[in-house]
Amino acid sequence: MMRNLFLAGALSLVLSSIANADKVGQQLPPVVLEGLSQTQAESYEEFTGRLVLIEFFAYW
Amino acid sequence: MTNEGESQTETWVESKGAKYPFAYDPGGKLQKELGVGGIPAAFLVDPSGKIVWEGHPGNLNASVIDKHIEGALTRPIYSWDGSAKKVKQAFLKNDFAKAFDAAAKLAEDDAFGVEVEGILRGILDGRMASYAGALERGDILSAYEGYKGLAKGVKGLPEEDTIKAALKTISKDKGMKAAMKGQEKLAELGATELRRHKDCDEVLAQLEKLLKSHPEGFVNVAIQAKIADVRKTRGKLQR
Known part of the structure; x- marks a missing residue:
């Protein structure tokens, strides 16, 4: 199983919001990524200052 | 069962038509730090780097985005x-x-x-x-x-x-220094590869010992969580 992340600068999903607020309010820890693709950014830091959606996905 | 390489991932991303940037989280480090249990899982990070929402990506509401997009950089x-x-x-x-x-x-x-x-x-x-x-x-x-x-x-x-x-x-501060030492030891034990019951038992013994030196507070809770985690892994492993 490969686990990856999606980073999106903007998005438009509308559904009810049920947050389990475990990490909410905390600073995102330093992020080290490999193989960042489909962007000019060379590291996660270059997304700083934007509103970022990080999604962990997997496929089987 | 990681036998799917980058080429498969790229094919998969292409087949879904995803235009988003994507990347690999080596060793699942970020995933562990964020306590991701189930997949898919999503986190919304505001322009200052603070996590402002987490949950199933399908549950992300547009109003949450509107609330936090203000003040974001217009040019990345x-x-x-x-x-x-x-x-x-x-x-x-x-x-x-x-x-x-x-x-x-x-x-x-x-x-x-x-x-x-x-x-x-x-x-x-x-x-x-x-x-x-x-x-x-x-x-x-x-x-x-x-x-x-x-x-x-x-x-x-x-x-x-x-x-x-x-x-x-x-x-x-003596207390703080001791706590930090405990955290470093915990991180070291947490990085141990657990392949067999024997590995788990050895780590568990050391964690129990560490727990005794940290009878309360943040470090105590973190050690207890790790103990539960290793026990769970042990249950899934074959002898």
Whole structure:
């Protein structure tokens, strides 16, 4: 199983919001990524200052 | 069962028509740090680097996005060129003092510089607040490493004294030093590869021992969580 992340600068999903607020309010820890693709950014830091959606996905 | 390589992932992304940037989380490090249990899982991170929402991506409401998108950079850091490039280079080196200087120069003839100054301030404030919060929770290691990482890049800024004072407090306080040592040991034990029951039993014995030296507080809770985690792994493993 490969686990990856999606980073999106903007998005438009509308559904009810049920947050389990475990990490909410905390600073995102330093992020080290490999193989960042489909962007000019060379590291996660270059997304700083934007509103970022990080999604962990997997496929089987 | 990681036998799917990058080529398969790229094919998969293409087949879904996803235009988003994507990347690999080596060793699932970020996933572990964020406590991701089930997939898919999503986190919304505001412009200052703070997690403002987490949950199933399908549950993300547009109003949450509207609320946090205000104040976000209109031009992402990776696209900065010309004079803004100097700000970018300093920022990526964690040198806030230099980044602020470069942003102030940029602001002299480009309104974007003012936006950049505001964002830098927000990011620095966010980081400082997060380390202060970690210290308060008893997560001394995170606070220490955070402050240490920032120390060189805030010369001449008001944060310089705050960081110096905090690092001094941590290095002089016996309790904090002990907590940090416990956290380092816990991280070391957490990195042990668990292949068989025997590996788990050895780590569990050391964790129990560590737990006795940290009978309360943040470190105690973290050790207990790790013990539960290793027990769970043990249950899934064959002898």
